[in-house]
Amino acid sequence: MVRSALALAALATTAVPGLDVVATRPPQATSSEYQTTGLLDAGGRSWVVRAPLTTAAGAALEGEVALLSQLVREVDEGRLPFDVARPVGFAELPEGGRAMVHRALVGRPLELEELTAGPGLSAALGRAIAAFHELDAAVIADAGLPVYDPDAYRKRRLAEVDEAARTGRVPAALLNRWEHALEDVKLWRFRPTPVHGDLAPEHVLVTDGRVSAMLGLTDAHVGDPAEDLAWLQASAPEESLDAIEEAYALARTESADETLMERALLVSELALARWLLHGVRTGEATVVEDATEMLHQLADEVTDAPEIGAREPAPGWAYEPDETDAAGQIDEPDEAVGDDPEADDPDAEQPDTEPDGDDAPVEPDSAGATEDLHLGTKLPDFLAEREDDSETR
Template sequence: MRSPLALAALATVAVPGFDARAVRATDSGGDDDTAVVTDAGNTRWVVRAPRTTAAGAALEAELVLLAALAQAVDDEKLPFDVPRTVGTAPLEEGGRAVMYRQLKGRPVALDRLQPGPGTAAALGRAIGALHELPPTLVEEAGLPVYDAATYRQRRQSEVDEAARTGRVPATLLRRWEERLEDIALWKFSPTVVHGDLSADHVLAADGEITGVLSWGEAKVADPADDLAWLLVAAPQDAVDSVMEAYQLRRTELTDPFLADRALLAGELALVRWLLYGVRSGDDEVIADAVSMLDELDEQTRELPETGGTPAVDVD
């Protein structure tokens, strides 16, 4: 891992003449080293450097997408900003670090989300606008593109792999199999999706969504994925405002099972967390995932007729 001082030094390479006055490390939650560097004018900048070759390749694809998204912002197709690269610095091991101005706003506080025309409605409009973008933005960045049938198969493969670990309660596996075998549930129109939306990645200020970060999981896939974090964890009355604003922002949206798939996606996030732990050999992650799966199993047993998903924090 690179130290904050090393990242500040990369900033001076990325932007010649840059005057770094302070630096603090931040946790990107991925395979990058990141830091916030403050300049002489007290403006904050983010420096991001991939740790591995794979992370470097992913960053390059993300940069292509970010350029297209920034243009969409400028064309008023998106109501929030995205990171805009102002400079890059080559890394000794290959690849490059990137630098962009820190976006304004603070992470959305889901537990304090209120119904009505404020942040909840702004979230719905923001996600709806994202899902209206042309899929070519993702295709041209070389990021994954799925049709509905292939995406259902992908989810099925994840559940099958999780089942082979022997760590998922049988009742959850049956619950998921029923939903994955319901073909009507999976007749959706794929859209551009962020793929990793969470409170940490969505910034808000004064009732508006000001920025969205961490686009490395973007793809053309199920729009329900971008709604899962809200339907699982936000207060129900605020969720109603989110969904109403979302549906108003979408054009010709005909997807009666959107919320059902979003709730399912929230549950399957625990599957991916378990698989991450198994693949990386991280016993702590495995134990955490198993604990949350057991909790979900207990709660869904108590609500067999609702089809809903209780709130389980996967962050």
């Protein structure tokens, strides 16, 4: 049920006793699964209320809430160098599910054009992703979210390719390329890690050249870390990739994964197959036709490209499968970004006014996705001209 911004504001006052809302403000976003509205209270503080629009979205939001309770501790204890949403209250919805209210997070959505060569935001982003991957897998498992070993993950992706093949719309060259990669044993010797699962520019907030927060954790799980790097390999400026990958590798404490970026390439290509399947499952003919066109364009792009996994791994990257503890911490984590302990109390005195510019709190809508359909911005950048059409996803 889609509600007006004022109706969501009313829900927020129910969820957080004493919250005196004086205005609605950005973000004002509605996706197929969530509705999000920003609020301003009488004390000048910014809030965000997010309500699920489907039963599946409601269940996913509950999983995210359980995870956030774990992640807040990781932030406060310095194991994550960025903040996450801190739920303050909930309002039951008549149709089922709950709306969640939290203080707006500091920062603005990442713009890929900001990623450049060398140290700076590119390296900060690599370290931030690595910090999430360094978390103990129990953080995810204890929240009741999925845990996949390499073979289970590989079989899920292979089943996805098989389903896409049955549509008759995927070029044979792509099917052969993907199946060869999925059957290449050396690609799948990775250690499962906590994975965000839906990283995209709107889910990464930045300020002062660093990552200040991560959003949209409804698809978090333990699985292939390549998922969280695929969107960058596909869409980030090419000159920024070395800085991102180097910072990421240096921030990981375990022996590195020599085929990580090869799998990331595969994940970015498979996003097109998922887009096709989304259109088939929902009966959206325009999506099916668009995905079909993009798949044929991708087939042309990779005609002369080496097979996935054929390139030599970066020097020094070697996985040691006999290690049992994948969890670790970066040696020198950045200072954690956390809210004031009194932030949960809307009546507590908070003299700071809203920051301007890069420091303004922003909470883009976390559109969410089904467990098997992580679309986000994982489409290759050569499809950027279709950006307007892709907003319907």
